[in-house]
Amino acid sequence: MKKDEIFKDIVNQYTAILYNRANYLLQDSDEAEDIVQDVFLSAYQGFDNYQGRSNTKTWLMGILKNKVADYYRKKYKQGTSISLSHFFDEDGTWKQDHALKEWRDDEKSLFDDLDFKRIFDHCIDRLPAKWSIPFKMYYLDNKKTDLLSQELGLSTTNIWKILQRGRLQLKECLEQNWFNK
């Protein structure tokens, strides 16, 4: 088969999975479309070097990850200041009383509940992209913070803070929309 035909197959086979991943990471369908298009352009240009070296999906997902990292670095080049004053007082003690309230169910029964998942995904969507991109990529990178720090141009200290801040916000959103409802 000629390169163009092979490539047409690749586009046909991998557009959906790349788009879903891009949409998940960027929370913006227009940006996701642009970035996927860009991934295929780079992939096409690099195709001769790539051929068969790794699994096609791994190869394309890797290009996508780099593009998302570029996007993040360009968009958020100014330093991140992360305030926790919503959650803690100046001594670093919890501000909210409801922090004491336990969640009623174990995660198995929660994760089987489609309504809970819907609320969870809604809470993820509500995180600002500045935090949610590193947060999600942390899990996609299997918690390799050194790698993530290089990719996103963030210090590891800032990655820990973003994870902390993002998780506190998710916790609050879940309590407001699910546990304390």
Next chain:
Amino acid sequence: MIKRIIHKLLLSCQEATLLLELKGANQISVFQNIRLSLHLTICSICRIYKQKSYVINKYFEDKIHDEAIDNQATIERLKEKINRSLSANK
């Protein structure tokens, strides 16, 4: 009151929640881990937070298996667009 003093001397809740992140990634040092464990023995709010953060962590770990969003029309349109831009860039 005593609790507040211990918090201040040992580790605040704000610092404890940060150390929980390091622990979650298996990157906590022995010394940090001791301070965190001591904090957790005296602080029930952080103990409860630890449980909650574990649930959130688990959700993301499970989520990595990409769920297919059903948006066939968007995908087909995007494929067309990509194929057009590829021919234009040859």
